[in-house]
Amino acid sequence: MSTVWPELEPLLGRVQKPARYIGCEDGARIPEHGPGRVSWLLLYPDTYEVGLPNQGLQILYELLNERPDAAAERSYAPWTDLEELLREHGVPLFSLETHRPAGEFDVLAFNLSAELVYTNLLNCVDLAGVPVRSADRGDHHPLVMAGGHCTYNPEPIADFVDAVVLGDGEEVVGEINDVLVAAKSEGAPRAEVLDRLTGVDGVYVPARYEATYEAGRLVATAPVAASVPDVVEKRTVADLADWPYPSTQLVPLTEVVHDRLNVEVFRGCTRGCRFCQAGMITRPVRERPADQVRTMVQEGLRRTGYDEVALTSLSTADFSGIESVVADTVNDPTSCGQVSVSLPSLRVDAFTVGIAAEVQKARRTGLTFAPEAGTWRMRQIINKLIREEDLYAAVESAYSQGWRRMKLYFLIGLPSETDEDTLGIAELARNCVAIGRRHHKAPSVTVSVGGFVPKAFTPFQWFGQNTVDELLRKVHLLRDALRHERGVQLKWHDPRASLIEGLMSRGDRRLGPVIESVWRAGGTFQEWSEHFDDQRWLEAMASHGLSVDEYVHRHRTEDETLPWDHLSAGLHKDFLWQDWRDALAEVGLEDCRWTPCYDCGACTGYGIEHIVASATPPAGGSQGTGQDLARGAEVPVVLSARPPSVGVG
Amino acid sequence: MKVRLRFAKQGKVRFTSHRDVARVWERALRRAELPVAYTQGFTPRPRLHFGLALPTGAxxxxxYLDVDLDLGDDAADGFDPATLPDRLTSCLPGGITVVAAAIVDTGVMSLQQAVTSCTWHLEVGGTTGSQLAAVAARALAADEIVITRERKSKQxxxxxxxYLLALSVVGESPDGAxxxxxVGTQPRSVRPSELLAALDPVLTERRVTRIHQWMTLDGVRCEPLSPGGPVASSSAHAEVRAS
Structure with a gap:
């Protein structure tokens, strides 16, 4: 088997953080390659530190390596210093396990979690020695595939990827492998393999669809052959209990983000926050059985030696029985040394603070809440139904129990936002500090604001994003309002990065040449502020005769064809449109786990259901939805028994 | 109880940093289910004491590593450090191998203070054995070897x-030696790359291996944990029992 290690080894002494490139993690598999096996290189197109913890990639890595007919290795984007040396010495991109050249794999499978990594995808494909455009690849080249949240609108990268997977990967990865094993043994040509992949549910082959434009606007994206489905539906695994993965989480030798054991406690979220793409596209809610969570935590801690475990999901306090799982972990007598539990994505209420108090007995440094908007009106519009009382009760509870620092996350540039709404953020922060002063001399509140970027398959997909100038104006409003406020720090995300993210998130195929131009001009690592350059993007848009305003800032209409209309996240388009109208009417929508079904399509379309262990809302309420919490125990879970129907209305 | 461990770091894992190795050790000790003592206070940390940092890539x-263990009296009586090398190596990444362990006095001088010199093997390119021997002889004959280096972002x-205690050519390859x-380590250590650059800028550094660390006890050079070395039974700062 070939390896670039002898050529790579002398270069590693000359780069920053060479441990990024050696592999050797506990949990890594050294697979055997052979003619009867499809070889997969799973790539995360950002640095090792960012990519290694990605759970999706690790799940597929284990599932593929368990198969007798597959072999999977991993790779991450080399930092610019190593890239330069690789190009100078003619060394290709490589896998971490055996340092095998990327171009020798059958599949390069990318995880796309953020739009700004698209130029890194091109760079990795190029470093593998593979043509960046799908149309230029031959039979001997690997297939380039992608999965992850960004692939719900893959149109901007349609020219570069051979196949895209929508939704949960656990089942479909095996089905794709079946197709590829057969194709490999028959020596099927590339075009034939792509045709066969169109027959796998959840797999979208962009080259088998054609986009049509009229008067400069997209009017249709339609299959080019009768055998190709009109609409590609996402994949959803029915029960997380069947998939206790990753079972041997990778333990890196060098520091990475989220450097801890991660156990996914549920997938999906029906809180219904209208800005949140993750919540919309991962429905329905599928909880992992609490006993399986306990086993995965105990075994994982023992095997990895980590002293921290994160219980991950989109809103972990909503997990049925969260209190007992947390208590069992913290108080486990068999664990060696002290174990801490981290709960990302906490709800804003006093119940949540109670759980936090359970897990942070020793170290009460900071707590993070995400009210997302500054006024009740705005929070009804985005359907994040946190009342001021909920926030203040949570903050009171936290300060009184020893926390001194709060971090509050907000979005600016939301639909119909007024300056009063923006300034409401300053008001909330001010009040939180005032509550803190009752308990401490110098309480601190960090306000972190990000510009809202509308995403595909959300009710806000029709909304025209705020301009950079407008977002900056709002940031400055807040800065001025908080200038003399002791105890409040204001941080904000670069609105220019939000602009480019917005361009990619709702763009169409005409953006392919733009991405390629930016990449050719050296625009990699655009997620990194030291490398991000909005001018490159704006120049590329202009040189290809495209209008940023048309793609990003314009409000879209109901009858307009959206670039992702031939794809489906299970959500009926008329449900999303109605929810958009409700948003503008300032009408909130309760969580459908504990109220009747709204027929969004996510359950009924696939004949599956929510899997929730408890038929009652979690104690302490559902984020102040206005549901009568005392009455919560009487509200049964009602699941629609409607027959499956087509996803897009 | 304090245990002193000697370990090797070889192969791909040599590209991990000193801090990386510290984290690897924290996890390994938990995996081995050793009752490591924790610091008191706001953020309890396991009480591990590392020796001189090894440059990344070497x-x-x-x-060497000293570990404070929190054993009860009964457990301490039956504790056999000879079991530690195998037990710990199986919990460490490939390439990190524990080769010796011994109980040391809890008041032992820290490794950072106690170690006075290190012996290195440097594979050097762009030279021959005889050329390098001449370079070495010239260095040993010099009264001073002045270098400029960056420390705390100051020149x-x-x-x-x-610092240069001994220097000799011990082998030759077709393209180097x-x-x-x-090299002395007090009051501060000299990196092998700094040494090589000071000897002759045309020399290229290939693989670098630290083969010994030395302490000085009553004027005698000895390893911080050597079964055959001198054992100062009454010396408060270096009571080393054979493992």
Whole structure:
């Protein structure tokens, strides 16, 4: 088997953080390659530190390596210093396990979690020695595939990827492998393999669809052959209990983000926050059985030696029985040394603070809440139904129990936002500090604001994003309002990065040449502020005769064809449109786990259901939805028994 | 109870940093289910005491680590440090191997203070054995070897000559030679790359291996944990029992 290690080894002494490139993690598999096996290189197109913890990639890595007919290795984007040396010495991109050249794999499978990594995808494909455009690849080249949240609108990268997977990967990865094993043994040509992949549910082959434009606007994206489905539906695994993965989480030798054991406690979220793409596209809610969570935590801690475990999901306090799982972990007598539990994505209420108090007995440094908007009106519009009382009760509870620092996350540039709404953020922060002063001399509140970027398959997909100038104006409003406020720090995300993210998130195929131009001009690592350059993007848009305003800032209409209309996240388009109208009417929508079904399509379309262990809302309420919490125990879970129907209305 | 461990770091894992290795050790000790003592206070940390940092990319046959254990009296009586090398190696990444362990006095002088010199093997390119031997002889004959190096983002000038305790060519390859150097570590250590650059800028550094660390006890050079070395039974700062 070939390896670039002898050529790579002398270069590693000359780069920053060479441990990024050696592999050797506990949990890594050294697979055997052979003619009867499809070889997969799973790539995360950002640095090792960012990519290694990605759970999706690790799940597929284990599932593929368990198969007798597959072999999977991993790779991450080399930092610019190593890239330069690789190009100078003619060394290709490589896998971490055996340092095998990327171009020798059958599949390069990318995880796309953020739009700004698209130029890194091109760079990795190029470093593998593979043509960046799908149309230029031959039979001997690997297939380039992608999965992850960004692939719900893959149109901007349609020219570069051979196949895209929508939704949960656990089942479909095996089905794709079946197709590829057969194709490999028959020596099927590339075009034939792509045709066969169109027959796998959840797999979208962009080259088998054609986009049509009229008067400069997209009017249709339609299959080019009768055998190709009109609409590609996402994949959803029915029960997380069947998939206790990753079972041997990778333990890196060098520091990475989220450097801890991660156990996914549920997938999906029906809180219904209208800005949140993750919540919309991962429905329905599928909880992992609490006993399986306990086993995965105990075994994982023992095997990895980590002293921290994160219980991950989109809103972990909503997990049925969260209190007992947390208590069992913290108080486990068999664990060696002290174990801490981290709960990302906490709800804003006093119940949540109670759980936090359970897990942070020793170290009460900071707590993070995400009210997302500054006024009740705005929070009804985005359907994040946190009342001021909920926030203040949570903050009171936290300060009184020893926390001194709060971090509050907000979005600016939301639909119909007024300056009063923006300034409401300053008001909330001010009040939180005032509550803190009752308990401490110098309480601190960090306000972190990000510009809202509308995403595909959300009710806000029709909304025209705020301009950079407008977002900056709002940031400055807040800065001025908080200038003399002791105890409040204001941080904000670069609105220019939000602009480019917005361009990619709702763009169409005409953006392919733009991405390629930016990449050719050296625009990699655009997620990194030291490398991000909005001018490159704006120049590329202009040189290809495209209008940023048309793609990003314009409000879209109901009858307009959206670039992702031939794809489906299970959500009926008329449900999303109605929810958009409700948003503008300032009408909130309760969580459908504990109220009747709204027929969004996510359950009924696939004949599956929510899997929730408890038929009652979690104690302490559902984020102040206005549901009568005392009455919560009487509200049964009602699941629609409607027959499956087509996803897009 | 304090346990002193000697370990080797070889192969791909040599590209991990000193801090990386510290984290690897914290996890390994938990996996081995050893009752490591924790610091008191706001953020309890396991009480591990590392020796001199090894440059990222260098290999070593002689890394040391002191671990404070929180054993009950009964457990302490039956505790056999000879079981530690195998038990810990199985919990460490491939390439990190524990080779010796012994109980040391809890008041032992820290490794950072106690170690006075290190012996290195440097594979050097761009030279021959005889050329390198001449370079070594010239260095040993010099009164001073002045280098400029960066410390705390300031340029400082140091004389390396007092640090240079021994220097000899011990091997030759078709395109280079193997240099053995013993270099002092007090008051601060000299990196092998700094030494090589000071000897002759045309020399290129290939693989570097730390093969020994030395302490000085009553004027006698000894390893911080050597079964055959001198054992100062009454000396408060270095009571080393054979493992």
């Amino acid at each position: 290999e070593s046959l002689a890394e 400082v000038t140091d004389d390396l000559r007092p 193997l240099l053995e150097a013993e």
